[in-house]
Amino acid sequence: xxxxxxxxxxxxxxxxxxxxxxxxxxxxxxxxxxxxxxxxxxxxxxxxxxxxxxxxxxxxxxxxxxxxxxxxxxxxxxxxxxxxxxxxxxxxxxxxxxxxxxxxxxxxxxxxxxxxxxxxxxxxxxxxxxxxxxxxxxxxxxxxxxxxxxxxxxxxxxxxxxxxxxxxxxxxxxxxxxxxxxxxxxxxxxxxxxxxxxxxxxxxxxxxxxxxxxxxxxxxxxxxxxxxxxxxxxxxxxxxxxxxxxxxxxxxxxxxxxxxxxxxxxxxxxxxxxxxxxxxxxxxxxxxxxxxxxxxxxxxxxxxxxxxxxxxxxxxxxxxxxxxxxxxxxxxxxxxxx
Numbered sequence: 648x649x650x651x652x653x654x655x656x657x658x659x660x661x662x663x664x665x666x667x668x669x670x671x672x673x674x675x676x677x678x679x680x681x682x683x684x685x686x687x688x689x690x691x692x693x694x695x696x697x698x699x700x701x702x703x704x705x706x707x708x709x710x711x712x713x714x715x716x717x718x719x720x721x722x723x724x725x726x727x728x729x730x731x732x733x734x735x736x737x738x739x740x741x742x743x744x745x746x747x748x749x750x751x752x753x754x755x756x757x758x759x760x761x762x763x764x765x766x767x768x769x770x771x772x773x774x775x776x777x778x779x780x781x782x783x784x785x786x787x788x789x790x791x792x793x794x795x796x797x798x799x800x801x802x803x804x805x806x807x808x809x810x811x812x813x814x815x816x817x818x819x820x821x822x823x824x825x826x827x828x829x830x831x832x833x834x835x836x837x838x839x840x841x842x843x844x845x846x847x848x849x850x851x852x853x854x855x856x857x858x859x860x861x862x863x864x865x866x867x868x869x870x871x872x873x874x875x876x877x878x879x880x881x882x883x884x885x886x887x888x889x890x891x892x893x894x895x896x897x898x899x900x901x902x903x904x905x906x907x908x909x910x911x912x913x914x915x916x917x918x919x920x921x922x923x924x925x926x927x928x929x930x931x932x933x934x935x936x937x938x939x940x941x942x943x944x945x946x947x948x949x950x951x952x953x954x955x956x957x958x959x960x961x962x963x964x965x966x967x968x969x970x971x972x973x974x975x976x977x978x979x980x981x982x983x984x985x
Contacts, residue, residue, distance in 0.1 A: 651711070652808045653724070655800045658699040658706040668692050671710050671721075678712050678719045680781060687759045688721060688779055694752045695725045695775065703727030703773070709800065709963070713778060720761070720780035724798075724959065725773070726967050732767040766953060766960045774963045776956075792984045793821065798962035799977040802831045802940075809835025809871075810938050810977035813843045819880055820852055824861075825893055825979045826873035827938040829912065835975070838868035842913065852877055854888035855923050862913050870914035874936055878983060883928040890917055892939040898947055898954075899932045933958075933982050940976030942969040958982060 654674065656667045668689060675688045692708075699706030709724040732738055738753055757763045760777035761784050767773040793816070801808035809828035814821065824846045828835030845864035849857050854875035865871065872891020879886070887895055889908030896905045906924055911917040933954060937943070945965050947953060953961045962978040970976050 651797060651812055652799050652801065653709040653711045653722075655803075656708045656710070658696045658703075658708050658725075661700055664696050664700070667696060667708065671708075671723075674710060674712065675721050678721060678781070680719075680721075684779065684781065691723065691756050691759050691777065691779065694756050695723060698752050699725060699727055703729040709798070715778075715780065716784055718780040718782055718784060720778050722778045722959070723776075724963050725775040726963055728772040728967070731769040731771055732765065732773055733769055735765050735767060762957070764956050764960055766950075766956055766964065768951070772967065774960050774967070776960050776963065794958055794982040795821075795823070795980070796958035796962060797825075797977065797979040798959060798966060800966070800975070802975050803972055805832055805975070807831075807833045807836040808975050809839055810940065810975040811836075811839035811843050812977060812979045813846055814979075814981075815847065821878040821880070821981070821983070822846075822852075822857070823876045823934070823936070823979065823981060824857070824873060825936040825938065825977060826871045826913075827891070827893060827940075827975065827977070828871040829869050831975050834869050835871070838865060838871045838914065839873075841865045841868050842871055842873060846875070852879075853923055854886050855921050858888055858890055858913060858917065858921070862917050865914035868914055870912040872908070873913055874908060876934060876936070876981075878928070878981075880985070883985070885926040885928065885934065886923045887926065888921060888923045890921070894937045894939075894941070894943050896935045897926060897932055898935060899929045903947075928983070928985070930984065933961075933980060935961075936977075936979045937965070938975065938977040940971050940974040941965060941978060942971060945969045954982075 706727040713722045761780045762778040764776045797812040809831045814823040826839040826842045828838035842861045845861040849860040857875040874889030874893040877886045890911045958980040
């Protein structure tokens with residue numbers, strides 16, 4: 648029941664909160680949560696939207712089902728452009744409030760969540776990221792050396808999303824694909840889903856050959872743009888190839904570089920002169936891909952220490968400041984520590 652697309656709810660009007668809570672509850676119910684867990688999710692959602700109403704400007708809530716360590720869960724991302732939180736540890740203490748309320752909000756959200764992070768900058772706003780699972784996640788587990796996250800939202804007013812992301816892992820490779828169907832709505836969604844289906848079964852290790860395979864498989868759709876990235880675990884290098892306006896950036900400790908995709912439309916016309924771009928792996932690198940629903944002039948340097956958080960927080964920060972809101976929007980990120 649995991650869906651790659653986040654549901655996006657504006658949380659600026661209290662009269663809409665009852666509908667918002669009901670929709671999140673209905674989504675969570677499809678993931679097999681117990682009645683007790685559903686009640687806890689209801690509390691978390693109520694506390695989040697209450698905080699957004701009291702303190703925030705332009706608040707919104709992103710929600711999707713997730714899976715981790717074979718456990719079904721629900722992810723909640725709160726984004727606002729409020730004054731920010733200057734002392735997060737103090738605000739986590741039960742009983743502390745700046746609005747003459749009981750002050751149990753953030754503390755209760757953290758207690759009821761299996762994952763919980765807050766990123767905030769003074770005068771910029773706050774991102775709260777939490778996830779609740781059917782069962783508690785293992786406590787004593789080795790940190791994962793691969794982190795892959797995506798944040799995909801439809802064009803405002805649409806339910807179908809023409810952006811899509813998929814990745815697959817093997818002992819030798821990590822392969823990632825981000826696609827954007829032409830236009831938006833159901834036909835764009837059909838095109839990107841066909842591309843993901845093709846990418847899923849393509850056996851090639853070259854991004855270029857993956858794109859050629861996808862091109863043949865999606866000719867009956869309206870077409871799309873897309874980028875394939877392959878990380879070779881043995882040779883410790885990235886290979887990148889893209890067609891159309893997907894921005895791909897490698898953010899390293901000592902450099903940040905964007906990679907230019909080839910002109911064309913997958914499924915309609917692709918150039919014969921394409922080639923893979925190869926980049927050696929550097930410890931601490933982050934791969935980030937964005938569709939053109941995100942403005943291209945973002946820079947992670949404006950978000951101090953954001954890469955110390957879950958990559959979902961970074962993606963939410965970029966969405967907050969650079970979403971065009973006139974198209975489907977997607978951000979996918981990968982961090983590898985080997």
